[in-house]
Amino acid sequence: MTSRLTIAIPLSERRAWLQLSKQCVLGCAAIAAVTFVAYRLKFPLATVGFVYLLVVVVASLIYGIWQATLISLVAVSCLNYFFIPPVLSFTVADPRDWAALVSFQVCALFVSRLSSREQRNARDANRQRIHMGKLYELSRGILLFDLHNPPGPQLVHRIRRIFLADDVAIFDANLARLDHEGSWSPEEQQVAKTTYFVDKNEDDHEVRTTRRVIRGGSNSLGAMAIRGDVDPLIADAIASLAAIAFERYRSYEKEASAESARQAEQLRVAVLDALAHAFKTPLTVIRTASCGLLEMGTLDKAESELAALIDEESVNLNQLCTQLLQTAKLETASVTLHTEPVIVSKLVNEVVADLANTLKGHPVELSIEEQAAPLQGDRVLLELILTQYLDNAAKYSAPETPIEINVRETNSELMLSVRNRGSVIQIQDRERVFERFYRSSDAKDRAPGAGLGLSIVKKAAEAHHGHVWVISSESEGTTFFLSMPKLQAGGY
Numbered sequence: 295m296t297s298r299l300t301i302a303i304p305l306s307e308r309r310a311w312l313q314l315s316k317q318c319v320l321g322c323a324a325i326a327a328v329t330f331v332a333y334r335l336k337f338p339l340a341t342v343g344f345v346y347l348l349v350v351v352v353a354s355l356i357y358g359i360w361q362a363t364l365i366s367l368v369a370v371s372c373l374n375y376f377f378i379p380p381v382l383s384f385t386v387a388d389p390r391d392w393a394a395l396v397s398f399q400v401c402a403l404f405v406s407r408l409s410s411r412e413q414r415n416a417r418d419a420n421r422q423r424i425h426m427g428k429l430y431e432l433s434r435g436i437l438l439f440d441l442h443n444p445p446g447p448q449l450v451h452r453i454r455r456i457f458l459a460d461d462v463a464i465f466d467a468n469l470a471r472l473d474h475e476g477s478w479s480p481e482e483q484q485v486a487k488t489t490y491f492v493d494k495n496e497d498d499h500e501v502r503t504t505r506r507v508i509r510g511g512s513n514s515l516g517a518m519a520i521r522g523d524v525d526p527l528i529a530d531a532i533a534s535l536a537a538i539a540f541e542r543y544r545s546y547e548k549e550a551s552a553e554s555a556r557q558a559e560q561l562r563v564a565v566l567d568a569l570a571h572a573f574k575t576p577l578t579v580i581r582t583a584s585c586g587l588l589e590m591g592t593l594d595k596a597e598s599e600l601a602a603l604i605d606e607e608s609v610n611l612n613q614l615c616t617q618l619l620q621t622a623k624l625e626t627a628s629v630t631l632h633t634e635p636v637i638v639s640k641l642v643n644e645v646v647a648d649l650a651n652t653l654k655g656h657p658v659e660l661s662i663e664e665q666a667a668p669l670q671g672d673r674v675l676l677e678l679i680l681t682q683y684l685d686n687a688a689k690y691s692a693p694e695t696p697i698e699i700n701v702r703e704t705n706s707e708l709m710l711s712v713r714n715r716g717s718v719i720q721i722q723d724r725e726r727v728f729e730r731f732y733r734s735s736d737a738k739d740r741a742p743g744a745g746l747g748l749s750i751v752k753k754a755a756e757a758h759h760g761h762v763w764v765i766s767s768e769s770e771g772t773t774f775f776l777s778m779p780k781l782q783a784g785g786y
Contacts, residue, residue: 321365329372354406362406370432437537441546444472445539459522467516490517506533515540581608635668645680662701675754682747685713691716711771719766728752
């Protein structure tokens with residue numbers, strides 16, 4: 295039994311060979327027509343040579359260099375056989391005729407090559423112009439994207455339409471979504487996601503598929519896969535434009551989130567301010583009534599205790615409302631500081647005197663350097679910071695333990711610290727204690743509070759371009775710090 299070997303030639307290649315054959319046949323037919331006319335009319339050799347050269351040049355311009363080369367060989371053969379003595383023979387008797395034949399062939403090939411190269415350059419330039427036009431159309435389309443919707447579906451649609459691709463798939467790593475258009479199967483669509491995880495660009499000419507990682511700087515934002523006739527350099531440019539689309543969408547998301555957060559913060563501050571003002575009036579009435587009942591002296595012991603409890607809690611609620619108002623004031627878009635010269639040592643002594651009842655049972659130890667010049671700051675806010683530090687120190691320190699106040703200054707800043715001996719603030723809580731409404735688990739059990747005081751301290755310090763922090767240990771106790779720059783008169 296004999297086996298027959300069959301080689302399958304792709305349809306596109308068969309069409310190309312058929313087209314090439316037709317072009318060569320047409321060129322050779324033109325040479326044959328010229329030869330017939332010139333031979334019958336007895337054209338001289340020079341005239342026939344120029345006509346042959348014209349046919350070769352026209353074939354090069356229309357078809358290409360390979361067709362022109364074949365036609366030039368046919369023309370040389372006809373020139374030798376019909377017009378160079380001895381006629382109707384391929385024999386060349388005169389060496390000068392050899393020179394003429396060789397010169398004709400070299401000239402024909404040279405002109406064909408130049409023509410073909412210029413034609414190729416023109417085609418390349420035209421192709422580049424078309425590509426640049428398509429890239430411009432894609433970039434303009436990206437600027438018109440609806441940023442309220444993910445960029446993936448919009449990208450695949452435009453890429454497929456503009457570049458006439460068969461299939462397009464894009465994986466957006468930020469949104470973890472895969473978008474596609476075309477006839478790809480679900481397995482083939484995963485090529486884009488695979489490209490992102492492999493982090494490698496590839497071109498598969500057999501299946502006409504181009505894969506690119508979409509990068510924003512050094513970061514991989516996603517990947518794309520395109521099936522169709524897309525130049526690798528154009529694929530790189532498309533990937534760069536896709537990265538711009540991803541970055542625009544992410545930037546818009548961040549701006550939208552920031553704007554939403556800002557509006558929510560404004561609403562929250564407005565609500566805090568409204569509630570605090572709304573509570574102030576009834577609390578004042580409650581405290582006035584409780585004080586009046588106590589002053590009348592007509593209550594028995596149990597009634598007096600209840601009235602005193604009402605008075606005490608109304609005071610606490612009034613302080614809480616005051617803190618809420620201070621928070622609302624400090625968290626507005628712009629805080630206006632009423633700066634004035636402040637002698638810190640004098641301010642410390644005044645605050646300590648005002649808090650004599652709060653600090654009862656805790657000796658206060660002062661260590662204050664003499665100021666070279668008054669500090670420019672908002673006296674009310676500075677007093678608020680120191681009051682809160684001392685109030686916290688009294689609440690959370692062990693009974694009868696001292697509270698140390700230390701003030702130091704350098705050429706550029708002033709540092710104030712308040713130290714007490716008591717419960718230790720854990721490392722994970724030392725940043726968070728300055729957050730609004732946050733209270734550490736240890737603090738909740740030791741003293742009442744709403745978690746607003748230290749957040750107000752932080753905002754007041756930031757309004758002075760300063761910062762606050764705390765250190766705490768069993769051996770050294772807990773110390774709260776305030777550091778703020780020393781500025782000239784004129785404010786911050």
